[in-house]
Amino acid sequence: MIDIAPTIAASSSRSYNWFDLAKRHRVLLASIFVLIFPFVMPFTALAVNILIYGLYALGFNLLFGYLGLLSFGHAALFGTGAYLCGIAIVHFGLPWYAAIAIGVLSALVMATLIGSLAIRTRGIYFAMVTMALAQCVYYIFYQAVDWTGGENGLRGINVRAINLFGLHFDFINPLVRYYVVASFVILAFFVLSRILASPFGAVIEAVRENEARARASGYNVVATRLMTFILSGGFCGLAGSLAALHLSIVPIEILHYETSGMVVMMALLGGMGTFFGPFVGAAVFLLLENLVSLWTVHWQLVVGGVFVVCVLFFPEGIWGTILKRIKP
Amino acid sequence: MTEDSKFTSKRMSRRRVLATAGVGALVAASPFRINLAMAQEPTIKIGFPVPLTGPYGTEAQDQVRAAEVAIAEFNEGGGLNGRKAELLVRDDKLNPGEAATRTLELVEKEKVNFIVGSLSAAVQLAVNNVTKQRGIIFNSISQSDTINEVSDFSKFTFHEALNPHMTAGAVGRYAFPKFGKKVAFLTADYAYGHEMVRGFQEAGKAFGVETVTDVRHPIGTTDFSALLPRIQALKPDILCISNFGRDQQIALKQATDFGMKKSMKIVAPILLYTGRVAAGAQAFDGVVGGTSYYWGIEDKVASAKAFNDRFRKMHGGKVPSDYGALGYGGVKTLLMGARAAGSLDADKVIAAVEALKYDYYKGPQYYRKCDHQSVQSVFIIESKANPQKGDADVFNVISTDEPNEANLRTCEALGHKN
Numbered sequence: 001m002i003d004i005a006p007t008i009a010a011s012s013s014r015s016y017n018w019f020d021l022a023k024r025h026r027v028l029l030a031s032i033f034v035l036i037f038p039f040v041m042p043f044t045a046l047a048v049n050i051l052i053y054g055l056y057a058l059g060f061n062l063l064f065g066y067l068g069l070l071s072f073g074h075a076a077l078f079g080t081g082a083y084l085c086g087i088a089i090v091h092f093g094l095p096w097y098a099a100i101a102i103g104v105l106s107a108l109v110m111a112t113l114i115g116s117l118a119i120r121t122r123g124i125y126f127a128m129v130t131m132a133l134a135q136c137v138y139y140i141f142y143q144a145v146d147w148t149g150g151e152n153g154l155r156g157i158n159v160r161a162i163n164l165f166g167l168h169f170d171f172i173n174p175l176v177r178y179y180v181v182a183s184f185v186i187l188a189f190f191v192l193s194r195i196l197a198s199p200f201g202a203v204i205e206a207v208r209e210n211e212a213r214a215r216a217s218g219y220n221v222v223a224t225r226l227m228t229f230i231l232s233g234g235f236c237g238l239a240g241s242l243a244a245l246h247l248s249i250v251p252i253e254i255l256h257y258e259t260s261g262m263v264v265m266m267a268l269l270g271g272m273g274t275f276f277g278p279f280v281g282a283a284v285f286l287l288l289e290n291l292v293s294l295w296t297v298h299w300q301l302v303v304g305g306v307f308v309v310c311v312l313f314f315p316e317g318i319w320g321t322i323l324k325r326i327k328p
Numbered sequence: 329m330t331e332d333s334k335f336t337s338k339r340m341s342r343r344r345v346l347a348t349a350g351v352g353a354l355v356a357a358s359p360f361r362i363n364l365a366m367a368q369e370p371t372i373k374i375g376f377p378v379p380l381t382g383p384y385g386t387e388a389q390d391q392v393r394a395a396e397v398a399i400a401e402f403n404e405g406g407g408l409n410g411r412k413a414e415l416l417v418r419d420d421k422l423n424p425g426e427a428a429t430r431t432l433e434l435v436e437k438e439k440v441n442f443i444v445g446s447l448s449a450a451v452q453l454a455v456n457n458v459t460k461q462r463g464i465i466f467n468s469i470s471q472s473d474t475i476n477e478v479s480d481f482s483k484f485t486f487h488e489a490l491n492p493h494m495t496a497g498a499v500g501r502y503a504f505p506k507f508g509k510k511v512a513f514l515t516a517d518y519a520y521g522h523e524m525v526r527g528f529q530e531a532g533k534a535f536g537v538e539t540v541t542d543v544r545h546p547i548g549t550t551d552f553s554a555l556l557p558r559i560q561a562l563k564p565d566i567l568c569i570s571n572f573g574r575d576q577q578i579a580l581k582q583a584t585d586f587g588m589k590k591s592m593k594i595v596a597p598i599l600l601y602t603g604r605v606a607a608g609a610q611a612f613d614g615v616v617g618g619t620s621y622y623w624g625i626e627d628k629v630a631s632a633k634a635f636n637d638r639f640r641k642m643h644g645g646k647v648p649s650d651y652g653a654l655g656y657g658g659v660k661t662l663l664m665g666a667r668a669a670g671s672l673d674a675d676k677v678i679a680a681v682e683a684l685k686y687d688y689y690k691g692p693q694y695y696r697k698c699d700h701q702s703v704q705s706v707f708i709i710e711s712k713a714n715p716q717k718g719d720a721d722v723f724n725v726i727s728t729d730e731p732n733e734a735n736l737r738t739c740e741a742l743g744h745k746n
Contacts, residue, residue, distance in 0.1 A: 045432035151519040152474055153424050153450045155457045172462060174436045243425075247432075248461060249454045251424035293419045297380045297389075 019328050026275050027193045031186045044174035045246075046290055050283045051178070051185050052243045057266040057278030058192060059235025064264070065273030066196065067228045068208035069119075072127040072260050073134030076114060077233040079255035081107040081240025083141055083148055086157045086250045091147065096159045096171075100184070100241045107237020108230055110137070115229035119222065131257060138255040153251040157244050171245075181242050188235055193275065195231060204228055269310055271317025280319040371414040372407070372672060374399070374659055375434030375443040377455060379422035383573055384447050386602045390652030391469065392417050393643050395444065397635070398659040400642065408667055415659070416440060422447070424454035431458045441672050444488075444658040446470050447651065449519050453480055460484050463674055465681075467662055469654035471495065471598075473523045476699040476736075478743030483678055486700040488658040490620045492520065493737055496527025496570070496597040498706035498729035499618040504535040507593040508565025511537050514555065514579060516571035517544040524570035524597045540564050549575060552582045560588055569596045577603055581611040589614055599709055601649040604722045612711035612722075619707050621653040621690050622723050635689040647720045653689055657702075660688050661695075692731060698739035703731045 022029060034051065041047040060074050085103030088094040094102070114137075118129045141148045148154050162169040162180055169176045195201050206214040207224050215221050244250050253259065262285070270281025288306060292299035314321040376395055378388035395415055403412045416438055420427035427446065434440045435458070442465045446452035449472040456475060459466040460482035467486040473493050474480055504511075511532065515521040525542060532539075540562045543555050559567060567588065569579050576596060583594060599617030626633040635656060639648045648656070665681035666672055685694050693704040708727040715721040729735065 043433040043437040045429050045436060049429055151450060152453050152472075155453050155480060158457075158461055160461070174432070247425060247428040247454070247458070249424060249428055249457050251428075251450060251454060253423055253425060293381075293421075297385070297419065299419075300381065 017328050019326065027186075027189045030189050030276055030279070034182050034185060034189075037182075038175065038178050041287075042291065044178055046286065048174075048178050048181050048246050050279075050286050051181050052239050052246060053263075053266065053286060054279035054282040055185050055188055055242070056236050056239035057263050057270065057282045058188065059232045059239060060263045061267050061272060061274075061278040062192065062195070062204075062235065063228055063232040064267055065278070066201070066204050066208065067225065069122065069225065069229075070127050070264070071118075071130040071229075071232075072257070072264070073114060073118075073130030073132075073137075074232075074236055074263050075255050075257060075259035076130075076134035076137040077107045077111055077236040078240040078243075078259060078263075079141065079250075080110040080137065081237030082244040082250045082254050083154060083240075085241035086154045086244040087147055089159065089244075090154060090156045096162065096245060100238070100245070103241030103244070104234055104237045107233045107240065110237075111230045111233020112226075115226050115233070119225040119229060131260065134255070134257065134260060138252075138257075141255055142252055148250075148252070151252060153249055154244075155249050157248045157250070159245055159248070177246060181246060184238060184242060188238060192235065196275070200224075200227075265307070267317075269307070269317055271320025271323070274317070274320050274323060277317050277319035281317065284318060369411055371412050372663070372666065373414050373416055373434075373438055373440040373442075374662070375416050375418065375431065375438065375440040375445070376655075376659075377418045377420040377427050377430045377434070377443070377445045377451075378655075379447050379451070380417070380419040382422040384422060384651075387600075387649060387651040388447055390602075390649045391445070391447070391655030393646075394639065394648050394652045394654075394656035395659045397638050397642055398656045398663065401638065401660070402663045402667075408663075408672070409670070413663055420446065420451055420455075422451065424448075424450045427451045428454045428458050431455045435459070435462055435464055440464070441666075442467065442662045442677075444469060444655070444662065449474065449523075456480060456482075456485050465662060465674055465677060467658040469658040470651070471520065471523075473526075473737070474519070476701050476742050481699055481742075481744070483700075484674065486658075486661070486681065486695060486702075488661060488702045489654050490618075490704070490706060491701065491736075492523035492597065493527040493530065494735055495618045495620075495706055496524045496568075497531040497735055499595055499597055499616070499708060500528045500531030500537075501534075501729065502708045502727050503566055503593065503595045503616060504532055504537050507595075509535060509537050510540050510562075510564045511566045511568060512540050512559045512562060512564035512592075513542040513568045513570060514552070514559065515542060515544050515568075516547055516549075516575055518547055520572060521570045525568070527597070528568055528570075545571070545575075547571075547575065550578055552579050553586075556583060556586050556588065560586065560591070564592050567592050567594050569594060572598070573600070573603060576600070577607040577611060580615060581607065584611050584613070598650075599711065599723065600651075601722065604711060605719065609711065609713055609715070609722075613713050614711065616708065616710050616726070618729075619650045619709050619723075620704070621648070621650045622707055622709055622725060623647040623720065624723060625690065625707065625725055629691050631687045631689050631691070656689055657693075661686060661702075664688075694731075696733060696736065696739075698744040699742055701736060703733055703736065705729060705731050706735075 038044050038047040056078050063069050081103040084106035085099045088099040088102045114133045121129050159171045162171050203219050203224050207221055266281035266285050267278045271277030288303050292302045378391050380388050399413050399415050418430040443459050444467045446455050446468055447470045452468040456466055465484050467488050469489045471489050473491045475487055513525050515525050594615045596617040604612050623636050626636050665677045669676040669680035691705050693702050696703050706729040707725050709723040710726050
């Protein structure tokens with residue numbers, strides 16, 4: 001929502017200030033941040049989780065923040081990516097890169113299926129339909145014990161080494177694992193930024209702002225919605241695949257509606273409709289949860305309190321509020 | 329501004345302050361700090377991921393208390409050539425993903441020597457998958473049949489807890505000859521319930537037991553009134569209630585209200601100490617079940633007496649619960665293995681733990697070589713109608729299923745090659 005207006009203002013005055021410069025190079029800035037990120041985190045495995053959930057929230061935000069559709073079933077896309085990536089390795093012995101490709105593809109297919117059914121509705125009905133379909137996906141994976149391990153979860157996604165262009169990396173090493181995941185996340189940053197900056201990205205926001213006007217201007221609203229849903233699914237599927245590789249397991253909880261709810265929380269906490277906000281939301285959410293639970297078993301109380309404060313005083317999310325403050 | 333002027337008056341610019349603080353933060357965060365702190369001999373670190381929050385929080389917190397007893401005893405006994413042990417407790421939130429993340433933290437950042445813990449089948453399999461890739465010894469203290477199987481087992485995997493096959497088998501062997509051959513099941517519809525039913529049925533084959541029905545219900549069911557009359561109509565001799573925690577309490581309470589105890593015997597694979605204390609005597613009255621540990625065996629078992637006394641002393645007179653005691657056993661066996669090996673080298677510790685014949689808190693135990701399952705006794709208990717010795721006096725031990733490898737699934741059945 002804040003993407004269009006400042007650009008017009010800047011180009012009319014023909015002078016770039018630092019804020020617009022940062023906006024132009026948001027992918028570069030986000031990438032630099034991601035590269036130094038593990039050194040400021042309490043432990044690397046958490047940093048990797050934040051990357052993964054940040055990417056998941058980023059993908060979700062494409063639909064929620066930019067298109068304005070609240071999905072309560074994104075766990076199905078995240079989980080499908082994770083499970084299919086895991087199954088490709090455990091049951092078919094495919095190399096890790098092929099497994100990631102399968103994870104992303106399967107999430108795209110799943111998003112097409114869910115999307116084509118759900119986009120007929122909007123508002124609260126859209127949230128309910130996506131949630132119901134996601135529950136169906138949950139039960140399919142839960143019952144397919146031979147493929148998914150059912151209740152016990154899928155184990156044995158054991159990637160020991162990454163071989164690239166003759167180079168050999170030990171995937172057990174936490175920093176190696178971080179930077180492998182980070183390279184995919186940076187790639188996703190770039191693709192997402194490209195989508196948002198394209199004419200199609202403008203149409204997405206046009207549909208959010210005024211659907212009737214977008215339709216009157218000759219844009220195919222239904223196709224835009226479906227396409228955005230599918231693209232969002234692709235990002236979430238990539239995040240899921242990376243989650244499977246990182247933890248070497250896929251728990252059935254990944255498909256649970258709590259995982260769907262969590263990403264809504266992250267996007268709201270960070271700032272919906274901002275490029276980097278969902279990532280900030282994921283980082284704050286997971287950091288709080290991990291740090292507070294170290295010193296008290298009543299961590300939910302503390303985390304809940306922080307959320308209430310955020311909702312009361314930062315209605316545009318943490319990142320959204322920061323952006324608003326520093327905007328010259 | 330006042331802050332700034334104060335600094336400049338001391339000839340220290342803000343930039344200088346920032347730079348100093350930055351360097352300080354970098355040093356504090358960097359790996360060098362650890363080297364500085366490691367001047368003295370490092371402790372033996374044991375990671376302990378358990379679900380401190382969530383439905384099994386009570387059990388998990390008791391497991392921590394019991395593990396602390398094991399650590400204290402080891403340290404008082406001189407440690408490993410003077411090296412003390414330390415427990416690093418983490419909340420796994422009963423979520424396999426969180427447990428795997430926490431295990432990664434414990435292994436990669438804290439550089440723990442061993443991991444002990446978990447309180448769900450899925451969580452222990454997740455932790456196990458992480459530790460076995462990294463060559464860290466893991467001792468699981470919750471029930472699962474799958475962890476013994478060749479698909480999940482590794483030489484780094486130990487299983488101090490009972491498994492459903494042993495538990496249900498012991499209860500079945502006790503109940504079937506006494507109470508009859510027509511058996512109905514009321515089962516929580518997930519791995520735990522399914523594995524328990526399988527254990528009952530395996531044990532029942534020897535007695536010619538007939539399953540009249542197996543009614544499945546989802547976890548978290550609060551109303552069994554639609555299911556219980558169906559079971560009642562089939563007139564079974566025995567009703568096996570294979571669920572856990574609050575589900576078990578509600579099912580037992582409603583079965584009592586329906587008067588089912590008059591026409592059939594109710595058995596449960598596991599009767600939880602904490603569940604019985606919470607639900608009261610009436611619902612559990614006359615129910616027979618199994619357990620890995622009950623503090624009341626201290627009259628007969630000397631090691632149980634010693635453990636209970638130490639636990640009471642450290643924790644304000646409380647007695648350890650069944651799952652709690654496993655925390656003690658799980659930590660103690662690895663530490664004693666390390667002491668026997670005189671080293672923390674994984675292979676040497678594994679060999680030493682495999683060779684242990686131990687009696688730490690519940691009578692003789694040992695780890696079977698092929699799957700590292702602890703071969704141990706199962707206690708058959710019955711809920712007391714009238715506790716005599718205070719609130720903790722809730723069960724009678726009516727039989728003991730002695731440790732016997734014949735009660736486990738065979739190594740071949742689990743896929744191991746001997």
